[in-house]
Each structure stands twice: as C-alpha cells, then as structure tokens.
Amino acid sequence: MATNTVKGPASYFPSIEAKYGRPIAEWKDLIRRQDGKKHMELVAWLKQEHGLGHGHAKALVADTVRK
Known part of the structure; x- marks a missing residue:
C-alpha cells in the first residue's frame, strides 16, 4: 500500500500551524x-520578529522562495 507522505520543508507545516497559530x-x-532579504x-527575521524556531523558519523560507 502506497502512502502519500509529505517530504521536505512542507513536512513541517502542520507543526508550524499548530505551534504558531497562523496558516502557512x-x-x-x-x-x-520582505523584499531584498x-x-x-x-530565517533570522522569522526567528527574531515572530519567535519561530530555526528549523521551522528554514522550512518556511525554503518552500516559499523556491516557488
């Protein structure tokens, strides 16, 4: 049986939404x-301004800037 497991940065999204209370x-x-950053x-901005953990911030940035 095949499973559709989410991989990569998006695998963090349910945790991010649950922990920080905002949709992805x-x-x-x-x-x-945040133009020009x-x-x-x-990543540093998300950590400093919004209190995200390093891994969560990296996952969001990686998934956002590559698309």
Whole structure:
C-alpha cells in the first residue's frame, strides 16, 4: 500500500500551524513582503520578529522562495 507522505520543508507545516497559530499561506505572504532579504536573513527575521524556531523558519523560507 502506497502512502502519500509529505517530504521536505512542507513536512513541517502542520507543526508550524499548530505551534504558531497562523496558516502557512499567511507565513508565506509575510515572507514574500520582505523584499531584498536573502535566505538566512529571512530565517533570522522569522526567528527574531515572530519567535519561530530555526528549523521551522528554514522550512518556511525554503518552500516559499523556491516557488
């Protein structure tokens, strides 16, 4: 039996929504509004301004900027 397991950054999304109380679409919108910031600058911004953990911030940024 095949399972459709989510892999990569998106595998963190249920945890992110549960822990921080915002839907992923809202997080992605916030990230997209940070014009000119590089990957790790966005990660640092999410950690400092929104209290995200490092792994959660990296997952959101990775999935947002590659699409």
